[in-house]
Amino acid sequence: MQDAIDESSRVDAAAGRPTSMRVLVIEDDRETAQFLQKSLKESGHAADLAGDGETGLSLAETGVYDVLIVDRMLPKLDGLSVVKTLRTGGVRTPVLILSALGDVDDRVKGLRAGGDDYLTKPYAYTELLARIEALSRRAVPEEQVTKYVVGDLVLDRLSHRVTRGGEPIILQPREYRLLEYLMKNAGQVVTRTMLLENVWDYHFDPQTNVIDVHVSRLRSKIDKNFEKPLLHTVRGAGYMVRDGAG
């Protein structure tokens, strides 16, 4: 476990680069695994590889990892069994399950087995990165955070009130939840699919740029008339709420 992150260090993290993570990739396809290892390293994270379920399980049981990426179909021991065994053994490390099976039912099975998130192959690396970075944050119990602060933007989770520079901002309920999710993951990329799944609980491709329109509406409420934009578009990946342009 990392040191407990308090509110101020969260903002610090948001200002700079995300903290480095130690990731275990349990994936039997060597090329995919090495691509992930290389990409994670370039993103500033360290990744270990395991080629089958048994090796993966024994490595994961050491508990030194911040996030596990587990393929569903593995030799010797399948991915869901690995996750189940880990959870039974009291290992709480966040798990992202990768699978070629993309039905909502498959997803439900994956999450029921103890996975924290589920990603269908083929996926974009940026999507995977955004998701594991969001997962590593889960180590902090959400319920205890009563307030999100990014720059001069404040979201009060108790009164459901949002202010920027002390000025109240009126948001629709869905806009409030959108901003809440973005601020919870402040400093990190949040993809459109993550927003779709977590804010709306929809697990389909809306085909049009619905999410972009929702975000630009929200942006017009929180960034308009302010000199420094907080809600940024990350090209080819998604969105990020962050204090400072750099």
Added chain:
Amino acid sequence: MTVLDRLGASAWTSTPFRLAALSIAAFLITAAGIVGFLFWQTNNLLTEQVLSGLRAEVQEMRHIEAAAGSASVAEAVKARARPEGPGLYFFADRTGRKRAGNLSRLPPELEGEGGGTFRYERQAGDQRLAVALPVLFPDGTRLLVGRDIEEQRVFANRMRTVFLLGFSLLSVAGLAGGLGAGRLLLNRIDQINAASRSIMAGDLTQRVPLAGSNDELDGLAQNLNMMLDRIEQLMSGLREVSDNIAHDLKTPLSRLRNRAEATLRDGGDCDAYRAGLERIIEEADELIKTFNAMLLVARLEAGALEGSTEAFDLGSLVRDVAEFYEPVSDEQGLELTVDVGDGPEIIANRHLVSQAVANLIDNAIKYGRPDAAGGAGKISVSLRPLNHVVEIIVADRGPGISADDRERALKRFVRLEASRTKPGTGLGLSLVSAVARLHHGTVRLEDNAPGLRAVLVLPLARQGTSA
């Protein structure tokens, strides 16, 4: 193998021959049993009659001997023994010499104590069958009392011949009749077989001929023909589906390839390559989306709902989806009106129903813009609960879909021409109709005069049933 052998082999393997042979065999065995029993009973009765006659006579002779001695026995034998009569006698003294009787000598078969059948010669060359009982008198003389049973033997022989002849005739006639009837049946089956073979060889348009007799075979042929109709439908459906898939995946694949080739050919600096690669990734993402949509439709077509359904408020689900799309329609200058209250509650797969409703609204936003410039675009979303079903109605004021294309638009993997120029997979309506089918519902496309009115009909939740 000779021709005869082959004929024999094919006759033996043919069903009618085997059936005829089997039934004839069963019939013959039963008949032989009955006739044999009758014969045996008759024979027994006749033999018993002869024997009881003999026994009575033996008794009589004993009485004569006891009363008047063996000399009077010899007198009695002389009186009874006529040369050609049925009664046969042989009376011998202690040494075995003949004293009286019409048998010339003691038959060698009866030299011992017991009686039985024997053969004797009445006239030269006239061998006959007889039966006799021996009597040994106390003074050592010996009498044999017999009866000629040659006529019974001849009768029995004739009976046997008649039976054998009858049975052979019966076997031949039965077999021939069975084979003939079987042949008729076999001819019909051969016709069906021949038709099936040419159909298996690939001619799916051929049908099994009907005899018009309305019998079981005609019924079989009719059922086969109906099955063939269904297979032909499925085959053409499959061909259409694979054509559509090929078309929908080939076009973006060749676009992807062209872009890669163009990037490579045009060369340029790092930025040019980067831009090219980014466009290729975009193209690949689109391809993956289309592929996923197809996979989902295919799975829905094949799938069952078990275990994935839950009860939820359809009204609030439809409102949420409409609210989700509201900013987009607003941005497109379309007015989205949602006239949906709470309820009804239905039992269904919530995710799939959300997706179906989303696809309908997405379609309305993409294609619902009026043709005439300046015409106000309006999309209305409403719910209409009926007796056993609930209708989700999404209507727009766009150009609509022509009556001819409406049915096609709901088919699997069909993209109407208009959808190829807009973003998205173009499989939205296919998916809606797959979701409807999975829930035992339907989709209707109607004329909104002007525009399109898409109606998704889902069954209402009933007590105690799930979907």
